[in-house]
Amino acid sequence: MDKVAVHTSVMARPAASAARSRRLQGFVLQSPAIVLLLVWSVVPLLMTLWYSVRNYNLVDPTQQGFAGINNYWYLLTDPDFMTSLENTAILVGGVLAISVGLGTLLAVLYNEEFAGRGIARILVISPFFIMPTVAALLWKNLMLHPIYGVYSAMMRAVGLTPVDWLSRYPLATLVMIVAWEWLPFAVLILLTAIQSLDTEQKEAARMDGAGMVAQFINITLPHLSRAITVVIMIETIFLLTVFAEISVTTAGGPGVASTNLAFLIYSRALLQFDVGGASAGGVVAIVVANVVAAFLLRAVARNLET
Template identity: 50%
Template sequence: MASMTTRSPAADAAKREKAKRAPAKWLLAPAVIFLLVWMIVPLGMTLYYSFRNYNLMMPTMTGWAGITNYSILFTDPTFWSALKVTLLIVLCSLIITVGFGLAFALLFHRNFFGRGVARTLAVAPFFVMPVVTGLIWKNMLFHPAFGLLAWLFRLFGATPIDWLAHFPLTSIIIMISWEWTPFAMLVLLTGLQSLPEDQLEAVRLDGANKWHEFRHIVVPHLGQVLYVVVMLESIFFLTSFAEIYTTTSGGPGTATTNLPYYIFQGTFAQYDIGTSSAAAIGAVILANIFAIFLIRFVAGNLNAGENR
């Protein structure tokens, strides 16, 4: 702002500034209104339904339900198992994708023959439709008789495993990790390549060893990038659906029923709007617990940007 006062009187500048600010508000309005209508209003309605008697199969049962829906939910063992499955998927997939993502990023940060092509091949799974991922793994890799893994097991004289029947949750986590490791790798690789060279030079001149370099420059810099990976991945892992829908349909039993699948079934198989809405509110609260930690980073990053 200071630069423009040198060219015109301060009062004039302030006036112009004010005139520009007013339409700026209108520029923001459409996006905010759209999000309000499509996200916040439905969220309010979900909250409302969660306190109502509402089942599409029983149209005569209406009115306020008090906390009945919530007490039905909290006494349903499937809800608790869905919560556990959701958390297991998020935490295990986060650990695997970030771990392998970091290892792969360090590997691809080095120069080697055909690195560009190799990296391009390695990131491809991220762009594959999750529905397709489910079908590839379920049929062509995990199938107990005709799958490639079964063939590989027989080749080494082992008994093939029926992955989706005996290790259903592990299988789901493998599929999700296969899709998202490339994302973590790509972001971390970009982070590695944008390391502040001048700072690295400076500490090297100061005679810092590799460990110091890693500890004081690489880690803080990658930390920020890592935060972004964890935030975006959490958003998507909390809502995993396609991989489960196309492979196990939440089974066997309820072994792979996560919260989205639980709500999906409650709505479209049991038509129980009230209880499903209560479960949906549970899913929103869970997501917000993650959000509190992660949004703080985004807000922090915002303030850092003010110093440009």
């Protein structure tokens, strides 16, 4: 009995110290990444919170002081702010509806066998790799320009009067441009997910006489539900801060017709130099994004366990 105890304790000591050294090594190897991300995520956040309760305008740096909730109050009662929130919701919602709805159908379509499938798939996903400034100017000038644009020429060819899309329907046009960039992302992800669908299951359903629509609703959609959730959440994170597309096409106008939250904060900070007001807007943006992030993280965490 004694002998055994002595034996295990002798064994346990090096094992415990080995475990400790492993943990130490692990900690040392991870610490640069952890320290960098800690600083990056905490310092700017605290500064935004600090500025959001300060009076601070870069044009007049002498006028500084505690503002309390004034910046927030000013922001929340500003009609432009409500418009920008609405525009953000329309932009995110519109692009999501197009990219997820159409993306699901296209994923099914491009999963079918047809001649030149590989090339057709590459053509469809290409817009995702176009940098936002190029995508926006490409649409603004080459496609939708009321005089020289290809779409205007097509409208004239069928006897219609070309429309100046970006000044008549700025937000809807922006939804279209951004959807052109993000629909390929949805197709890419959903096509990957659909390829892991069991063909035997589909075959069996077909044998049982299930039609195309029934197969899609009862087999394909449930299989894709998780991938669709992931697409929605990742796109939401990026779409909440759409900036370049607005900046090079409408600059938020006419008026504030196409100003989203990101562009509003930018114009408060770098055009009006109102640090306090822009920071209050920043805090709102962070809160909105965090709500989305919480959902996304839960989905990813569930995936880590399996």
